[in-house]
Amino acid sequence: MSALPGRTLSRPTTSQPPSGPRTAGPPAAWSPTTWSPRTRRRLAADAALLVVAAAFVLPLAWLLLASLDGEATLRVSVPGSPTLDNFQSVWTDEITFTPMLNSLLLCGGATVLTVACAALAAYPLSRFRSRLVRPYLMTILFSTCLPITAIMVPVYGLFVQVDLVDTMYGTALFLAASQLPFAVWLMKNFMDGVPVILEEAAWTDGASWPQTLTRVILPLMGPGMTVVMIYSFIMMWGNFFVPFMLLLSPDQLPASVTIFTFFGNYGQVAYGQLAAFSILYSTPVILLYVLIARRMGGGFALGGAVKG
Amino acid sequence: MATATKVAAAPAAPARPGRRRPLRWLPLAPATALLLLFLGGPIGYCVYIAFTDMQLTGAATTNFVGLDNFRRAFADDDFRNAVVLTLVFTFLSSLIGQNTLGLALATAMRRASKPIRTLTGSIVIAAWVVPEIVAGFLLYAFFRREGTLNAVLDWLHLPSQNWLYTLPILAVSFANVWRGTAFSMLVYSAALSEIPKEINEAAEVDGASGPRRFWHVTLPMIRRSIGTNLMLNTLQTLSVFGLIWAMTRGGPGNRSQTLPVFMYDQAFNKSLIGYGTAVALLLLLVGAVFSVVYLRLMREEL
Numbered sequence: 001m002s003a004l005p006g007r008t009l010s011r012p013t014t015s016q017p018p019s020g021p022r023t024a025g026p027p028a029a030w031s032p033t034t035w036s037p038r039t040r041r042r043l044a045a046d047a048a049l050l051v052v053a054a055a056f057v058l059p060l061a062w063l064l065l066a067s068l069d070g071e072a073t074l075r076v077s078v079p080g081s082p083t084l085d086n087f088q089s090v091w092t093d094e095i096t097f098t099p100m101l102n103s104l105l106l107c108g109g110a111t112v113l114t115v116a117c118a119a120l121a122a123y124p125l126s127r128f129r130s131r132l133v134r135p136y137l138m139t140i141l142f143s144t145c146l147p148i149t150a151i152m153v154p155v156y157g158l159f160v161q162v163d164l165v166d167t168m169y170g171t172a173l174f175l176a177a178s179q180l181p182f183a184v185w186l187m188k189n190f191m192d193g194v195p196v197i198l199e200e201a202a203w204t205d206g207a208s209w210p211q212t213l214t215r216v217i218l219p220l221m222g223p224g225m226t227v228v229m230i231y232s233f234i235m236m237w238g239n240f241f242v243p244f245m246l247l248l249s250p251d252q253l254p255a256s257v258t259i260f261t262f263f264g265n266y267g268q269v270a271y272g273q274l275a276a277f278s279i280l281y282s283t284p285v286i287l288l289y290v291l292i293a294r295r296m297g298g299g300f301a302l303g304g305a306v307k308g
Numbered sequence: 309m310a311t312a313t314k315v316a317a318a319p320a321a322p323a324r325p326g327r328r329r330p331l332r333w334l335p336l337a338p339a340t341a342l343l344l345l346f347l348g349g350p351i352g353y354c355v356y357i358a359f360t361d362m363q364l365t366g367a368a369t370t371n372f373v374g375l376d377n378f379r380r381a382f383a384d385d386d387f388r389n390a391v392v393l394t395l396v397f398t399f400l401s402s403l404i405g406q407n408t409l410g411l412a413l414a415t416a417m418r419r420a421s422k423p424i425r426t427l428t429g430s431i432v433i434a435a436w437v438v439p440e441i442v443a444g445f446l447l448y449a450f451f452r453r454e455g456t457l458n459a460v461l462d463w464l465h466l467p468s469q470n471w472l473y474t475l476p477i478l479a480v481s482f483a484n485v486w487r488g489t490a491f492s493m494l495v496y497s498a499a500l501s502e503i504p505k506e507i508n509e510a511a512e513v514d515g516a517s518g519p520r521r522f523w524h525v526t527l528p529m530i531r532r533s534i535g536t537n538l539m540l541n542t543l544q545t546l547s548v549f550g551l552i553w554a555m556t557r558g559g560p561g562n563r564s565q566t567l568p569v570f571m572y573d574q575a576f577n578k579s580l581i582g583y584g585t586a587v588a589l590l591l592l593l594v595g596a597v598f599s600v601v602y603l604r605l606m607r608e609e610l
Contacts, residue, residue: 045420052413053428056435056486058456059446066449074455113342121339124332136336138603143347145539145599147547149568150591151347153575153584154354157362177346184339209332238439240550256441256550271449278442289437 063275072272086276095258096280103254103281106168106243107236110175115229117176118183123213125184126191127199137188144181152245159246166248175242179232186231190224191217230292234285255281351592358586364579377586387587389562390570394546397481397566402545405485407538410492414500415522417493429493436490444554447483448472451555476556476564483551488544492537499533500526532605539602546595567591 058076066072067086069079090096125133155174156165164170194217202212218225240256247253259281262274358377362370381387413432417425435443450456451471458468471479503526511521527534549568552558558565558573565573567587575584 042419042421045416046424048416049413049420049424049428052409053424053431056428056431058460059443059450059486060431060434060438062449062456063442063446074449074452075459076456117339117342120335123335125336128332130333141606142596142599142603143343145543145595145602146347146351147543147568147591147595149547149549150571150588150595151350151354153571153581153588154357155346155350156575157357157581157585158350158353173342174346177342180339180343181347209335213335234437238441240439240441240553244550256439259441259445260554274445278445282438282442285439286434286437289433293433 063278066272066275067279069272072275074271086270086272087280089270090273090277090280096255096277098251099253099255099258100281102168102252103237103256106172106175106254107233109169110172110179110236111229111233113172113176114179114183114232115187115225117180118187118228119213119218119225121184122187122191123209123217125188127196137185140181140184144185148178149241152241156245165246166252168247168252171243171246174246175236175239178242179235183228183232186228187224190221190228193224194220227292230288234288237285354585354589354592357582358589360582362582362585364576364581370582373582377583378590380583381586381590386562386565387570390565390567390587393477393564394566396477397484397548398542398545400478400481401484401488402541403538405481406488406492406541406545407534409485409489410537411496411534413489413493414496415526417497418500432493433490435486436488438487440487440550441554443483443487444551447479447486447551448555451479451483472556473560476560480552480555480564483555484545484548487551488541491544492541495533495537496530499530503529535605536602539598539605543595543598543602546591546598 062074062076065076065078068082068084069077070081070083070085072079072086125137159165159170159174164173198216198220199212202216207215238256243254244257247257250258255277259274259277262269262277359372359374360370361373361376413428417429420428438446448455452458453468453470453473457471461468469475507525507529508521511525516524547568548566549572552564552566552569553572556564558569562570568591571584571587571591573584574580574587578584
């Protein structure tokens with residue numbers, strides 16, 4: 001991406017209309033044409049962004065076009081006669097509904113568990129003072145970073161030993177645990193943002209801590225909870241390795257794993273159907289992401305939250 | 309950064325009489341139990357099996373073999389190949405690709421016009437939100453001999469390649485850049501928006517040119533975000549499995565077999581659970597080292 005010279009960088013204010021006495025443009029271009037180099041730089045930035053966007057959009061374009069193409073190949077091409085045949089042929093119990101339902105049960109169950117545990121754990125971590133809080137949080141933060149992929153082989157071994165392998169609830173429990181450290185961390189930070197004064201008022205009125213938590217704090221951190229919930233769900237929905245390792249029987253597999261059957265069982269790979277199924281499988285998480293991006297104001301908030 | 313600082317300034321518990329009971333820590337129990345059972349347990353078990361010769365078939369014959377698995381790994385050409393490929397993959401896709409491209413996008417976006425900024429942002433984020441396995445298939449289709457990349461190259465009259473065969477590690481690295489850049493972009497956008505305008509303006513009045521301002525003002529001001537982002541990218545890249553599995557399955561031969569794929573291959577295709585786990589433990593240790601560095605960076609911020 002050498003198309004972005006350093007020169008186009010580091011002027012955070014250009015995109016806004018010029019206002020007041022702010023200096024504009026480098027000293028060399030001082031005189032009357034003040035906004036002209038600025039425009040030039042904006043055009044350069046626009047062009048660079050468009051180049052990157054074009055490169056990024058090609059694989060996505062293939063997905064959309066191939067799904068509408070009766071004779072899709074691996075190459076991006078506009079279908080001669082757009083058709084919904086691909087969607088029609090994957091729109092069956094066996095190919096779409098069962099795997100999607102499995103995904104929903106697996107990820108939905110695990111998300112509920114994660115959010116419930118995280119909300120409970122965040123309360124004492126956020127509200128009570130103890131020497132152990134900091135080490136606990138440090139351990140949590142440490143485990144958010146551990147590569148979960150690396151422990152999947154021992155998890156498989158352990159699950160075989162305790163007979164949890166090939167069970168939905170076992171897999172859901174593991175998914176919940178793998179997402180929990182980050183959920184606790186986020187939830188604790190969101191809870192810190194809720195003023196203690198409101199809680200004290202509830203206490204003076206004689207509320208117990210469960211009441212305070214459910215009636216005062218959680219409603220106040222609704223947006224934060226939604227973010228934690230949706231983020232966990234998105235991560236689990238897209239997770240391929242965990243169900244791939246821990247679930248064996250075909251009727252229990254979630255969509256992230258059954259997608260491979262387009263290569264295995266049906267002989268000739270039907271790329272159009274693969275694309276159609278991929279779209280069906282991706283749609284829920286894209287919609288959910290749009291939902292939290294809107295809710296958190298512009299989509300950049302999650303990046304800010306993730307950054308710690 | 310705003311969220312991080314709150315840890316230090318966590319609201320003090322009001323000194324309510326009668327609140328000194330240990331029971332008030334009870335809400336911590338479910339999360340702690342889940343973490344101990346399903347994360348702590350496997351990690352402990354991982355350390356144990358790594359020193360045995362456990363195999364997938366015939367669990368009765370598991371013996372303690374000391375450091376044999378590790379000795380074997382370091383003498384194993386395939387293992388060293390996997391280490392090198394993992395380093396190449398991490399360096400190309402995380403350090404060079406995601407990080408630099410993310411920073412470049414974030415800075416360019418600050419000066420681009422709004423519709424183009426929104427368009428590019430949406431496309432890059434869409435690549436990130438799409439599930440890993442779908443991304444794997446999309447890029448498989450993109451890099452295949454008869455795929456889109458070669459179509460574009462033909463159109464530009466450039467020589468085409470069978471990318472997944474000649475340069476599989478480069479193809480999966482690009483795939484990871486495609487998928488992971490959005491995260492860096494979001495982190496850097498947030499960091500850049502926190503730099504006060506006055507600082508850049510002051511540098512500009514002092515006559516600093518664009519690149520100099522970027523190097524001497526902007527970069528030092530976002531250095532913590534850079535550190536955090538590098539750590540998180542690297543950790544995420546170290547554990548990429550689905551993307552590579554969908555694109556190449558580690559092949560052709562073992563030319564795109566990074567450590568996670570190697571580990572899976574040894575444990576399940578070759579039935580050597582003990583050996584596979586020893587490799588997993590090494591991967592976990594590398595991850596732990598990076599996590600500790602990351603915690604250090606965070607602690608500075610706290």
